[in-house]
Amino acid sequence: MAALPPSRIVAIYPGSFDPITNGHLDLISRGSKLADRLIVAVLQNQRKQSLFTVAERVEMLTEVVKPYANVEVGSFHGLLVDYVAARGANFILRGIRAISDYEYELQIAHMNRLLSPGVETVFLMAAEAYSFVSSQLVKEVASLGGNVSGLVPPLIEERLKSRVAK
Ligand code: ADP
Numbered sequence: 374m375a376a377l378p379p380s381r382i383v384a385i386y387p388g389s390f391d392p393i394t395n396g397h398l399d400l401i402s403r404g405s406k407l408a409d410r411l412i413v414a415v416l417q418n419q420r421k422q423s424l425f426t427v428a429e430r431v432e433m434l435t436e437v438v439k440p441y442a443n444v445e446v447g448s449f450h451g452l453l454v455d456y457v458a459a460r461g462a463n464f465i466l467r468g469i470r471a472i473s474d475y476e477y478e479l480q481i482a483h484m485n486r487l488l489s490p491g492v493e494t495v496f497l498m499a500a501e502a503y504s505f506v507s508s509q510l511v512k513e514v515a516s517l518g519g520n521v522s523g524l525v526p527p528l529i530e531e532r533l534k535s536r537v538a539k
Contacts, residue, residue, distance in 0.1 A: 384408040384464040384495070385457050387449070390415050390430050391423045393437055394511055395502035400468045403497050405441045408534060412460055413438060419448040425478055426444050454489035465494040470504045483520045512537075 381498070386404055390397060404411045415430045425433070427448050436442040448454035457465060465485060467478055482494040498504075506524050515521050515533040522530055 374414050374476055375415040381410075382408045383410045383412070383460065383465055384466045385412050385460060386454070386466040387414045387416055387420065387456075387464045388436055389421060389423065389508065391421075391425055391508050392430060392525065392533065393434055393527075394503070394506045394508055394525050395523070396406075396468065396470070396499045396506040397508075398437060398526060399499040400466070401405070401438060401441065401444060403499075404466045405444050407495070408464065408466070409443060409448050410462075412458060412462065413443045413444060413446045415448040416453075417447070417448055425532070429532075433529060433532060436528055452488065454485055454492060457489065463468075463492060465492060467494060469491050469496045469498055470507075487526055488491070516517050 383409070386401065386402060388397065401411065402412060412494060415434065415435055417423050417427050423430075431446055431448055434446045438446060447456075447460070451463065459462075465482075467482070469478060478496065482496075485492060485494060499506075503524075511521050511524055512533070516537045521533065525533065
């Protein structure tokens, strides 16, 4: 019997990443072990007020994912499933922190399945230590002068400090 051709897993990890936290990074690290190629993709969303521009977020992500050889960074607007097809990907990676993420993530995953039946959404849980970490909370704490070291990579901590000081 002929050997099956190896199936390649190309996954897109979409999000706002405004900015990337250690929770995101933990997910990227786990995802990079599952996928042959993992593309972290910043969503260009006009409706969401952001602290960092898309270009800044892409630049920060690119720096932070450098240690992972099979991880790259991109950005997209419009439908995620269109970006998935354009990049030749077959999986979407999303993270679940707590039950509160589940309902929203389930809705999006079902919608994406309807729009593109061949693409699977895979959920990973970040380490418990990051289960409470969100970009929103990190921005709030940083803007009030709180210490966010350990919650974001050191480079992001610096960038946050100088941005909120403005
Ligand atoms: P979005 O605006 O699409 O929710 P985010 O940048 O906030 O973008 O998050 C991107 C993905 O990463 C989402 O699936 C979110 O649930 C997941 N995520 C965010 N923070 C964490 C964390 N601390 N642990 C696990 N998953 C996370």
